[in-house]
Amino acid sequence: MGGYNIIKTQEEFENLINQKTNKERIKFLVPKGNRELIEKIEEKCYYNGERKEKGKNYYEFFYFVRKYTYLMKTDYLDAKEVSEIFKRRGNWELFKKSKQNNNYPDFFYVDGKFTYDRNLFGVKSLLKNQVYNHEYITRKDELFKNLGVKKYLFDNYNLDIKNINYKKVEEMFNKNGVLILKPVKGFQGLGITIFDTFNDFKDFMKEKKYLESIEEVRKIAPSKEKDKYRHWVLQEYINNPLLVKGRKFHIRIYYLVYRNEAFVYNVGKIITAGEKYKREDYSNKKIHDSHITDSLQGMFFPESLKLTKKREKEVWEQIIELFKDIKKLGKFECFPESKDCYQVFGADLMITDNYQVKMLELNTKLGFNEFEGIRFNKYLIENEMQTIVDNIFPPEKKQKPLEDKYFIKL
Numbered sequence: 211m212g213g214y215n216i217i218k219t220q221e222e223f224e225n226l227i228n229q230k231t232n233k234e235r236i237k238f239l240v241p242k243g244n245r246e247l248i249e250k251i252e253e254k255c256y257y258n259g260e261r262k263e264k265g266k267n268y269y270e271f272f273y274f275v276r277k278y279t280y281l282m283k284t285d286y287l288d289a290k291e292v293s294e295i296f297k298r299r300g301n302w303e304l305f306k307k308s309k310q311n312n313n314y315p316d317f318f319y320v321d322g323k324f325t326y327d328r329n330l331f332g333v334k335s336l337l338k339n340q341v342y343n344h345e346y347i348t349r350k351d352e353l354f355k356n357l358g359v360k361k362y363l364f365d366n367y368n369l370d371i372k373n374i375n376y377k378k379v380e381e382m383f384n385k386n387g388v389l390i391l392k393p394v395k396g397f398q399g400l401g402i403t404i405f406d407t408f409n410d411f412k413d414f415m416k417e418k419k420y421l422e423s424i425e426e427v428r429k430i431a432p433s434k435e436k437d438k439y440r441h442w443v444l445q446e447y448i449n450n451p452l453l454v455k456g457r458k459f460h461i462r463i464y465y466l467v468y469r470n471e472a473f474v475y476n477v478g479k480i481i482t483a484g485e486k487y488k489r490e491d492y493s494n495k496k497i498h499d500s501h502i503t504d505s506l507q508g509m510f511f512p513e514s515l516k517l518t519k520k521r522e523k524e525v526w527e528q529i530i531e532l533f534k535d536i537k538k539l540g541k542f543e544c545f546p547e548s549k550d551c552y553q554v555f556g557a558d559l560m561i562t563d564n565y566q567v568k569m570l571e572l573n574t575k576l577g578f579n580e581f582e583g584i585r586f587n588k589y590l591i592e593n594e595m596q597t598i599v600d601n602i603f604p605p606e607k608k609q610k611p612l613e614d615k616y617f618i619k620l
Contacts, residue, residue: 214239214263214270220250227254227273234276234313239268253604256316256336258549274316278603279305281315283330285322286587295595300606317599318548321576334547337602339594341467341542341553347572348555350443351394359535362528362569366445368394374415379444383408388447388492392571402499404447404492447498448568449489452561454515456486460500460570461511461559464590465533466617468552468598472537473617474529475593478511478559479586510586521565528567529559534620536572552598554590589615 215238217223226238239261240248248269255271262268280302282292296302305315318335320327325340346352351368365386367378382389388406391414405411451458459482464475484496484504492498512522544551558570576587589612596609597617 236273239270242267242269256603277301277303278316279303280317281305282319283324332547336549338548338551339553341551342545343543347539348574349394350571351441353572356539357535362532362567364445364568366443369442369444371440380408386446388449389444390447392443394441394443404498406492448560448562450563452563453487457482458487458500463557463559465555465557467542470541472620474533475617477615480509480511480514481505524565537620593617
């Protein structure tokens with residue numbers, strides 16, 4: 211049938227994969243209703259989606275005669291660590307392109323600065339760790355507009371600097387007292403300003419001091435895009451944050467999406483402000499801005515907060531509800547050059563002193579680093595492999611799950 215083998219029994223499958231061939235992979239179809247056989251085949255083969263032939267429905271599989279190939283461009287692991295991840299699975303090898311080989315890697319992974327390397331744009335793969343069209347959750351204004359469960363959001367105003375509703379802004383100051391202004395396309399805490407009076411905000415805008423904030427962002431991420439920093443989010447500033455060691459902090463929670471599935475990592479990073487918290491001196495970012503550069507090191511959520519079991523359960527229930535709501539916002543797409551895709555996002559959350567979870571933002575930049583000899587990113591990437599990649603490309607040697615670090619399926 212169109213060059214495909216139709217496999218209906220375990221014996222037919224074994225005969226097919228044991229035959230001599232000069233092909234790199236063997237394609238075949240399995241009738242959709244044969245669930246027992248499909249489960250056996252999934253342990254050894256790559257699933258390539260549904261296929262219809264002559265009015266009948268099938269699942270298409272690839273059996274790889276050769277080893278799977280990977281291309282991993284990462285800022286966060288060295289070459290030896292990358293090699294070990296794939297070597298211990300038994301059936302992977304580094305992709306090497308040659309004049310005789312016009313193929314593409316089966317799995318293509320990029321992070322850090324490599325995400326923006328134009329030389330890597332358009333690299334074909336069966337699986338890539340990047341999704342397309344995520345701005346409806348990674349743009350601060352879109353996320354706040356789209357989320358359904360409003361109790362996890364700050365009081366906020368999506369602000370266009372060319373058309374500011376000063377009456378609305380004044381009402382927000384009357385209601386909240388202190389407000390924080392963030393560029394929609396900002397990151398790493400850049401371009402943020404805190405105001406404790408409406409007059410300070412008006413002066414800031416009328417004197418165009420926001421141009422200084424824009425320049426702060428552009429130094430790190432140059433852009434020729436017209437009006438890229440025209441849109442901002444003005445939101446309430448939490449004056450009653452939960453503190454750790456006397457400092458304000460936020461939690462970086464990792465959110466994994468794959469097709470219509472979503473997961474939350476059970477361990478988060480705690481990122482603190484540089485100095486102890488006080489309700490004054492709002493221009494001092496070391497007090498009021500929690501950022502990785504000034505943070506206390508080696509602190510994790512929930513362990514480092516030393517919450518009671520009841521409080522920890524309350525916080526986790528809120529986090530799970532929040533991300534279930536984010537999951538409802540839509541399905542991601544893959545880049546045209548990738549057959550399949552997934553991605554891990556970094557979500558920043560705050561907790562108030564009455565244990566209410568608040569969403570700050572959701573980022574494509576994960577903010578990995580190394581501290582206290584613990585390679586947190588190494589464990590997270592291994593969990594990506596076990597949760598997604600190993601289920602798509604079955605390993606020859608099944609890996610033992612990490613006991614205390616794992617993704618929670620939503």
